[in-house]
Amino acid sequence: MKSTKTPNSMDEYIENFPKDVQTILQKIRNTIQKEAPDATETISYGIPTFVQNGSLVHFAAYAKHIGFYALPSGNIAFQKEISKYKFGKGSIQFPLNEPIPYVLIKKIVKFRIAENLEKTKKKVQKKKTTHTPKKISKKS
Template identity: 85%
Template sequence: MKSKIPKSIDEYIENFPKEVQLVLQKIRKTIQKEAPNATETISYAIPTFVQNGNLLHFAAFSKHIGFYALPSGNQAFQKEISKYKFGKGSIQFPLNEPIPYPLIKKIVKFRVDENLEKVNKKVSKKKIQVQKKKS
């Protein structure tokens, strides 16, 4: 990839060879399908989806796709990601193996639900505080 920071996910994807572009676009479409209300952006110079906070990031490297579902996404899918190289908040999907789109779909759905739950807890907490003040 060129060294300048892309302004959009399209611009990011354009910087890679055609075969990698196809993988990146399919990952993007998988995320969009599971998180249709998410906003696309570039954060940390890589594609990012935001909905009620950061959902996830993904990036292409010479031999793998990095998928960053934050620590909670990895913790929830320990068994499924165990066959891949992974860290606290990252998973590496090798480009010379089939990309696990069904797993990506499950992780995205988990993160959407998790972020929504956090928002609902905050809203409930605020409602309780407002009710206490009125009492």
């Protein structure tokens, strides 16, 4: 990475890397945009982030890998597919010297979109049930 300053945009973040890494980052970005056209791009925790009904996914470049962050649920749901990569509770490391699994990224993004939508629906339903007006009974 060329700069230690926190980037203000995803473009600025990507521009800080060598051309070969920029190409990978841009392809990851395009893959996510294609699956989540309604998501908003932002920088969170100093890295590219997509938000749609809450945090969707984050990604970042490092010296030897791309970090992909789908929060713990994304990793849990795709344990079999990510088992060949180094991963933690909420992160997956895709080595730069191996092909990036764009199809897996698509699947994870679709999963996270559905998961966030379900959480949003539950929140709305909960608000409706806790904020329903009470009937006032008339005394005769």
